[in-house]
Amino acid sequence: MKGRVATELHLENNGMSQGMSNNNSNIEKKTAKEKIIAISATHRDESNTEAMLLQTIEELENKGYEVQLIKLRKLNFKSCDGCKDCDTNERCHIKDPLTPIYRALLEAKVWIIATPEYWWNVSGLCKTFVDRLNAYWKAREKYFEGKYFAVITCGGQPIERTGYAERYLELLFGKLYFQHIGSVRASADGPLEILKQTEKLQECRELGKRIINKLEEKQT
Numbered sequence: 001m002k003g004r005v006a007t008e009l010h011l012e013n014n015g016m017s018q019g020m021s022n023n024n025s026n027i028e029k030k031t032a033k034e035k036i037i038a039i040s041a042t043h044r045d046e047s048n049t050e051a052m053l054l055q056t057i058e059e060l061e062n063k064g065y066e067v068q069l070i071k072l073r074k075l076n077f078k079s080c081d082g083c084k085d086c087d088t089n090e091r092c093h094i095k096d097p098l099t100p101i102y103r104a105l106l107e108a109k110v111w112i113i114a115t116p117e118y119w120w121n122v123s124g125l126c127k128t129f130v131d132r133l134n135a136y137w138k139a140r141e142k143y144f145e146g147k148y149f150a151v152i153t154c155g156g157q158p159i160e161r162t163g164y165a166e167r168y169l170e171l172l173f174g175k176l177y178f179q180h181i182g183s184v185r186a187s188a189d190g191p192l193e194i195l196k197q198t199e200k201l202q203e204c205r206e207l208g209k210r211i212i213n214k215l216e217e218k219q220t
């Protein structure tokens with residue numbers, strides 16, 4: 001892959017707090033380039049969805065956008081334990097490698113979520129990550145209104161038998177008040193098999209362009 005590689009987020013727990021108000025100046029401040037976060041929810045290294053995501057990232061970086069890439073498989077993070085404490089205090093009591101990621105998530109204007117389709121749904125990593133967002137459910141409008149999301153998915157079945165992961169994520173982020181920019185869905189099964197599908201890779205680059213158009217339209 002040519003060009004720059006997205007910054008992989010610094011993963012150590014540096015004690016940042018999770019629950020941050022949308023009034024925080026870092027979030028409201030208009031920066032020259034809005035922050036973009038890319039979440040890779042594949043379980044394997046030679047991943048089709050991550051290869052697709054990297055195309056979108058490269059397009060964004062070539063236009064000067066900073067993208068923070070979170071590879072969920074590299075984080076040894078825990079499942080939600082269902083305690084529901086977060087319903088009242090808007091933060092997760094679990095302290096693990098996901099803890100310092102919350103700040104970056106809240107600061108980003110755009111989230112790009114890339115997941116393989118597993119059992120007619122998102123990957124286990126993706127679902128575990130989503131469950132850990134429960135702290136923001138009650139005050140979702142405050143945290144997420146004005147943010148955008150884009151989705152990248154890949155299933156091993158023929159394309160017409162896929163789409164469940166994409167539909168799930170579009171539903172979920174809609175409920176969280178995010179606005180949808182676009183989705184790219186592919187069919188490929190073997191490791192990095194997607195690299196043979198140049199049109200699909202181009203679709204991922206087009207998704208990057210759509211993200212830029214949306215951000216630049218908002219800034220004028």
Ligand SMILES: Cc1cc2nc3c(=O)[nH]c(=O)nc-3n(C[C@H](O)[C@H](O)[C@H](O)COP(=O)(O)O)c2cc1C
Nearest residue numbers: 042047048049116117118119120155156157188189
């Ligand atoms: C546990 C498991 C469940 C899967 N379930 C589905 C499925 O329901 N539908 C589908 O189209 N592909 C399914 N697949 C195939 C993957 O979606 C496919 O291999 C995809 O390329 C994986 O993406 P990745 O390379 O980004 O990890 C499954 C694969 C695994 C390992």
